[in-house]
Amino acid sequence: MACDPRVTLGPLVLRNPVLTASGTFGYGLEFEPYFDVASLGGICTKGLSLLPRVGNPPPRLCETASGMLNAIGLANVGVDAFCADKLPHLRARGITVIANLFATSVEDFAALARRLESEEGIAALEVNISCPNVDKGGIAFGVDPVMAATVTAAVKKASRRPVWIKLSPEAGRIAEIACACEEAGADALCAINTIRGLAVDPETWEPRLANRTGGLSGPAIKPIALRMVWEVARAVKIPVVGIGGIASADDAIEFLLVGASAVQVGSASFRDPCAPREVLEGMLRYGERRGMNLRDLVGKARL
Amino acid sequence: MACDPRVTLGPLVLRNPVLTASGTFGYGLEFEPYFDVASLGGICTKGLSLLPRVGNPPPRLCETASGMLNAIGLANVGVDAFCADKLPHLRARGITVIANLFATSVEDFAALARRLESEEGIAALEVNISCPNVDKGGIAFGVDPVMAATVTAAVKKASRRPVWIKLSPEAGRIAEIACACEEAGADALCAINTIRGLAVDPETWEPRLANRTGGLSGPAIKPIALRMVWEVARAVKIPVVGIGGIASADDAIEFLLVGASAVQVGSASFRDPCAPREVLEGMLRYGERRGMNLRDLVGKARL
Amino acid sequence: MEPSRAPDCHGGPLARQLVAPLLRREAVGSTHHVLTFELDRPLEAEPGQFAMVRGAAWGSSPFLPRPMSLLEAGKTPSILVKVVGEGTRRLATASPGELFTFHAPLGRGWSPCPADRTPVLVAGGVGVCPLLFLARSLASLGREPIALYGGRTACELPLDGALGRVAELRIATEDGSSGETGLVTRLLEQVLRDTNGRVKAFVCGPRRMMAAVAGMCRDAGALCEVSLEAVMGCGFGACLGCAVPRAGGGYLYACSQGPCVDGFAVDWGR
Amino acid sequence: MEPSRAPDCHGGPLARQLVAPLLRREAVGSTHHVLTFELDRPLEAEPGQFAMVRGAAWGSSPFLPRPMSLLEAGKTPSILVKVVGEGTRRLATASPGELFTFHAPLGRGWSPCPADRTPVLVAGGVGVCPLLFLARSLASLGREPIALYGGRTACELPLDGALGRVAELRIATEDGSSGETGLVTRLLEQVLRDTNGRVKAFVCGPRRMMAAVAGMCRDAGALCEVSLEAVMGCGFGACLGCAVPRAGGGYLYACSQGPCVDGFAVDWGR
């Protein structure tokens, strides 16, 4: 039976609900050999900052049970190089691009948004107020409702584009932050970013990451992410994008059922670069089997 | 080389640093066919309440990637039946017993502590202010420093026994709660309890647990637990007991290295009832190989 | 140390967890597999008891062992596996020599069938396992059990041949591909009528089937024992995960008070 | 869709991820195993490139694929595995027929050896893999590489025989159980002296060894290329996990800018 894959995220209509998570999909072009990236709902770029960042010293990664810790430190080419070198190719390929933004001050967040105003081919801005791996900025904005609202309002003011706020799992009450962002004008909320973790080598007594702590991602965090997405979706009226441990169509459908309008596939792309496509194809099969449009699954869990 | 396994937790000297986590080791007696439970540092009982509790409706468990969700709902025989039917056997076998306490009010926590005053064979009280699976009490105390301190002070006043407070991973800043409990007189802090999660059946749209959310435990949460234990251990002077995903001696040693004086083995006992003994034996081998006493590993990570 | 027994532990042989290699795996139809393990010393177990089984190399995921009814005890105990998820899929693709942790015997097996009652085994799908073990045991005692075996279709009746050798076997399938067309309760109806209820039903299958059978037995004055179904964490009373609503309130624990319990002790409505 | 190439992607064959069965596994000494996979169509790869390998049935743990240097390309490519943790343990116990995801060819292989320079391969332990592939390729071009191979003891020199067949092999072990006693750098010292530094060293081994070799080459006016070591997430430039300090600041990415890079481009001190 027919299944319309399109979903609406506030002012935006996406081809389908499968996006890729920032920092796990490079600038999108790295995946071109594997599948047609333009067939996805969209991609979230690696976090962009005003100036290029070299990132944290290695080791930056370590594996944990059903997941991984990372402390990349928001290494990125900077917004100018992104606009010059990456964006034209993404545009040419018809890829829906969500620009993920990182800054250490409210002003810089606004400046980033303004910098992108003149660029074509960006569907939305995803504001990362939840990075656990940098000393300043990031998570500090994400655990305080007033700060979160201030950033949201500043980016909204600086841009005509839809503004998505990416929430931290480390706020004691994530729904509170979500409501603050909604009130400040956010067009959608993304949850969750990684959860800070630590691993130590029992032989050398050294932390496994040079940054000491890192962000936990992968299937290990899925139950926590799903609970938080449910809490956020119940608390707000704006759309929610679900993230955290999604590796299969069933995983993605769970997030839709608890209230997410779209999902992002993250670390699963390391295990299998075609993971986002496979999640999408599985969701389409699920919709066809049940004769349902994907958007009609949103919030249907019997909770 | 020699390795002294004993550890000191405030006023208490334990045979060794391996305890079992509350709710994952029954009342201790269930494990008697498998190994000599008295050889452990101690066992934490299933959470005891003033009156018996039947617990939550099933399903109460579901498996997740490298872990599990549970919503037992603190089913227990009640403190009186524990003292009458279980404690004499534990005492006869020379098992070091830590009584884990659960109540929905400060008064009831104090009443529980008083009820146990006259019983022999209880080495310490572990106060659960962090259960995610009950409507009232539990976690509400664990995410608010004032409440946490109030409970701590009340139990301290009601008992001459060492009082351990079991912290919730869901407080935005766990170190803050830890400090509040320390100031209120806690003798040790235990971290962490389970992290609330959710799982939904994509076919039936029903939550996998009747209680909807449940607590995530197992190897999946180990990196988060280790980070939190480190944060707590840095913040306080009293001893810390590390809990969360410990399934091997290496895991336990990681917790000691970041500052835990002892550890609790939890869900790993479901996979292998001898897990606590194997963790202990592996730690002894580690200590012998390095010619170190186990207590000398505490806090040695190069962090 | 000589293992001692917990004070409220039921009788019967003490459980051990040991590491045992898979001796052989035989496919039974397309979705069922009989796995036989090789132990260092014989497993003593009663019909209705179960094992917690887990691949020694599974690492941290799947995390928990899987409860599986014992098909037979001894030095080479076996189980019948139906693939429903990741754990059973791994069991069903294991190769001989692969190591498993094998934790058995667990739980309470079937209680005896009074001499004046005909044993009637009511099986649905993989529910056949504890009943085949029981049927063999009854047959060895000279009892002549009747076995009623139901499923959606003929493929969902694994081990029907083995059951037929030790019991008087009657089959019902919903699609009529084997035996009578309809539910296994139809067969039971007739037995209850023919025997005037002077039977003891031993029941293992889907919850709805067990509920229906318990209801019919109660009405007919028959005895009824069921093998409970529950998601299990530990399998030996330590996690309190395997709760099943008890008649009159509260819960039964499938692993320690069951899996075999009086069918009238269960609240089938909650 | 015809796969297109990312704009800043290096040349060479495009990577594919495919599911391939293990064809055979051969133990090499007690801790090393050569695994050969069977692909549906031949793998084109250059010496020094690698594969990301993962058991198709590993589920969610171990989570990430493991980077493994290619020993050879073609329809039945192979890798050499040294057991150091859970992932390599699973590789080293896999049975023929077991399915793996095999993602290759990845990274930049070795760059050519100028005609006026003698190729000197400096290998430590499993670092031999990309160098054996290189030696075979050089030999097939009529070049005559010198191979210097070091390890703690004779057991840590897997594939020394194969290397000896395509290169002039010199061995050093710390315990003297094979070849000269000492570090492989002792052997290099002599080569650099004999050739007056007119060599290009191709180096793969422990970080400390590569750092030492790079330093010696710089001093002697020799060229030096190394194969970088890093924990990898993706293997193709998507995660930025595989950073290695770059001379002059910032980082090189081992998977996309390497693993084979100019030894002088690395900051060995940070």
Ligand SMILES: Cc1cc2nc3c(=O)[nH]c(=O)nc-3n(C[C@H](O)[C@H](O)[C@H](O)COP(=O)(O)OP(=O)(O)OC[C@H]3O[C@@H](n4cnc5c(N)ncnc54)[C@H](O)[C@@H]3O)c2cc1C
């Ligand atoms: C006492 C007892 C004896 C059993 N004997 C057998 C047997 O002989 N042969 C056999 O094939 N199976 C038996 N089972 C059921 C078997 O344990 C489950 O099918 C198995 O645990 C599922 O694991 P999985 O990883 O394949 O599925 P999962 O991926 O864990 O789950 C797949 C689906 O099965 C459901 N499920 C999971 N565990 C159970 C469970 N314990 N009971 C009911 N549903 C469950 C889940 O909710 C889910 O919907 C028995 C169960 C019990 C309690």
Ligand SMILES: Cc1cc2nc3c(=O)[nH]c(=O)nc-3n(C[C@H](O)[C@H](O)[C@H](O)COP(=O)(O)OP(=O)(O)OC[C@H]3O[C@@H](n4cnc5c(N)ncnc54)[C@H](O)[C@@H]3O)c2cc1C
């Ligand atoms: C380009 C490249 C090519 C490689 N080629 C080979 C090869 O041909 N044969 C071979 O046996 N190994 C090779 N390795 C190393 C191999 O990838 C690691 O040994 C493997 O990933 C470890 O996995 P594990 O699960 O067994 O160990 P884990 O349990 O993950 O880790 C065990 C220990 O090894 C360390 N480690 C993990 N990954 C790496 C890594 N990528 N590099 C260095 N140390 C690591 C960990 O920090 C830890 O201390 C190569 C690595 C790279 C980057």
Ligand SMILES: Cc1cc2nc3c(=O)[nH]c(=O)nc-3n(C[C@H](O)[C@H](O)[C@H](O)COP(=O)(O)O)c2cc1C
């Ligand atoms: C290596 C890595 C890098 C990441 N970089 C960013 C980033 O730059 N900006 C951001 O908002 N999130 C970043 N994240 C977080 C992911 O976008 C995602 O929220 C998280 O990984 C959880 O999803 P997963 O479990 O599917 O991976 C990164 C995650 C990983 C693993």
Ligand SMILES: Cc1cc2nc3c(=O)[nH]c(=O)nc-3n(C[C@H](O)[C@H](O)[C@H](O)COP(=O)(O)O)c2cc1C
């Ligand atoms: C089935 C189950 C029941 C639990 N019951 C309790 C309890 O009654 N009281 C308590 O303080 N913690 C309880 N816990 C939490 C554990 O003691 C422990 O803090 C948690 O499981 C994390 O450790 P683990 O990952 O090693 O299991 C329970 C955990 C599980 C899995």
Ligand code: FES
């Ligand atoms: S399965 Fe743990 S108590 Fe029954």
Ligand code: FES
């Ligand atoms: S391993 Fe992911 S960028 Fe190199």
